[in-house]
Amino acid sequence: MIALPDRDPRPPAGQPRRADARRNRERLVEQAKVVFAESGADASLDEIARRAGVASGTLYRHFPTRLDLVEAVLAGQVSGLVRLGRELLTDEDEVEALITWLRAALRHGLTYRGLSAAVLNSALDRDDDPVSAWHAEVFEVGTALLARARRSGAVVADxxxxxxxxxxxxxxxxxxxxxxxxxxxxxxxVNGLRHP
Amino acid sequence: MIALPDRDPRPPAGQPRRADARRNRERLVEQAKVVFAESGADASLDEIARRAGVASGTLYRHFPTRLDLVEAVLAGQVSGLVRLGRELLTDEDEVEALITWLRAALRHGLTYRGLSAAVLNSALDRDDDPVSAWHAEVFEVGTALLARARRSGAVVADxxxxxxxxxxxxxxxxxxxxxxxxxxxxxxxVNGLRHP
DNA sequence: CGCTAAAATGAGGCACAGTCCGGTTGGTGG
DNA sequence: CCACCAACCGGACTGTGCCTCATTTTAGCG
Known part of the structure; x- marks a missing residue:
């Protein structure tokens, strides 16, 4: 019997063990933002690797799928959206709160040439599949805001x-x-949401 | 000076001169329908050529761009949509006519896995560029139906x-x-369109 | 310092887009 | 019926992108 190292072998996501790995990961996300903004959701991953000064294999080591990279790119933005939503839950005007949040969500969807819109949509489909944690949060906040607005009576029930x-x-x-x-x-x- | 043949060198669109060419064109469109239905708007053109029993060069001879092929695939459907729209222009209930047509347009957009939706959108953007004749017709009919519904007062003015x-x-x-x-x-x- | 696991490299396999040229063929005029 | 030629076709080829994997490099621990 050979003793296995009993240290937890899994590094926390988005935070690799070694310094060079962390560095490369950062550069990749950074360049991904640029390239996605330039070319939209189906930009070339090789191109991103190239600009980050890294071989393509390295990109795939950090981000096995395209979606993984996209998530990393959007992470900050999305958590901001969720935070705003939670704040708006205490807003006086329930309908106005919903509208404000929807506007923010739209702005978010427009960044990186519709990149996040594409993700949001594909994520909304397979809700069982654990595509990402944050998408569930967005959904949750949205549901809460909508429910509140509905309770106020100014928004259609269905x-x-x-x-x-x-x-x-x-x-x-x-x-x-x-x-x-x-x-x-x-x-x-928004017009369609208002009660007739 | 050499006399050029004075016959019009351009065959009418979608109707090549030679019998084999016409045959191949038909088979390509036919298989394109199948493959687009299976794989959506960005299906492989090579695959379509393969299934049609034709080399890829032949596909590109008939349809220089992907959009050309898509147009051929959708042609019949679209003209049906336009025809329906014109008929509905004489319908009594202006709003109901608009809704019926929008429903038909949606059904059309859903065929071939959102293929036509993608086309419709990209076509609506560059309206100067003569992407296709039929898209202009769809737009025209839609405009007419909407204007009529607006005049009836039951649809928002803006x-x-x-x-x-x-x-x-x-x-x-x-x-x-x-x-x-x-x-x-x-x-x-539709709710959003109705007058508050 | 050495050693080892973690990480990086980059060639290579595969699929698709689109081009081009040499060979083939339909159909017309003689 | 046949010869001719423009129209047409095949398919190889280039270029790009995705993704994998065997090999090499290196960070960082003891």
């Missing part, structure tokens, strides 16, 4: 959070390079 | 056809494999 979020994602995708139009479309959505 | 169509495309894209959700989202849109 609106479901999944639908509303999907719609925001759809708007972000469709109007990804026309923010003014995105705004108008969101207004249309 | 709704623009470009926005509404974009929204339908967005819904089709987002809910491409959940027709029930697509329906609910369309209802949300």
């Amino acid at each position: 609106a479901v959070a999944a639908d509303v979020l999907k719609m925001v994602g759809a708007i972000a995708w469709a109007a990804q390079d026309d923010p003014a139009q995105a705004d108008r479309l969101l207004t249309l959505l | 709704a623009v056809a470009a926005d509404v169509l974009k929204m339908v495309g967005a819904i089709a894209w987002a809910a491409q494999d959940d027709p029930a959700q697509a329906d609910r989202l369309l209802t949300l849109l």
Whole structure:
């Protein structure tokens, strides 16, 4: 019998053991932001690796799938969105709170050329599959805000959070390079939510 | 000076001169429908050529760009949509006519796994670029139906056809494999269109 | 310092887009 | 019926991107 090292073999996610690994990871995310902003959600991963001064194998070691990289890119933004949502839950005007949050979600969806819209949508589909932790949080906050607005009576009763979020994602995708139009479309959505 | 043949060198679009060419073109469109339905808008063109029993060069001869092939695939459907729209223009209930047509447009957007939704959206963007003739027709019919519904007073005044169509495309894209959700989202849109 | 596990490298296999040229063929005029 | 040629086709080829894996490098511990 050979004794295995009993130290936990798993490094915490997003925080590799060795210094060089941490460095490379950072550079990758950094360049990914640039390239995604330039070329949208289906930018070349090899290109990102190239710009980060790293071989492609290294990129795949840190981010096995494209989605993993995207998550890393969006992480900060998303947690901000969740935080805002929680704050808005204590806002006086329930409907206004919902609208404000939806607007923020739309802005978020528009970043990186509709990148996050694509992710949001694909994430909303397979809800069993643990695609990501933060998507569940977004969903939860959205549900809470919507429920509150509904209770106030100014929002139609049969609106479901999944639908509303999907719609925001759809708007972000469709109007990804026309923010003014995105705004108008969101207004249309909000109108549809109000009680007749 | 050498006399050039004075016959018009351009065959009518979609109707090549030679019998084998016509045959191949048909088989390509036929198989394209199958493959697009299976794999969505970014299916492999090589695969389509393979299934049609034709070399890839032949595919590109008939359809220089992916969009050209897509147009050929959708042509019939789209003209049906336009025809329906024109008929609905004489319908008594202006709002109901609009809704019916939007529903048909959504159904159309859902075919071939959101293929046409993707096309519709990219087409709606560059309106100067002569992407396709039929897209202009769809837009025209949509505009007419919307204007009529607006005149009846039951639809908000500031709704623009470009926005509404974009929204339908967005819904089709987002809910491409959940027709029930697509329906609910369309209802949300229609709600937003109604006068408060 | 050495040693080892962690990490990085980069060539290579595979799939797809799109181009191009040499060979083939449909159909027309004689 | 046949010869001819423009129209057409095949398929090899280039380029790009995704992703894997055997090999080499290196950080950091003892």
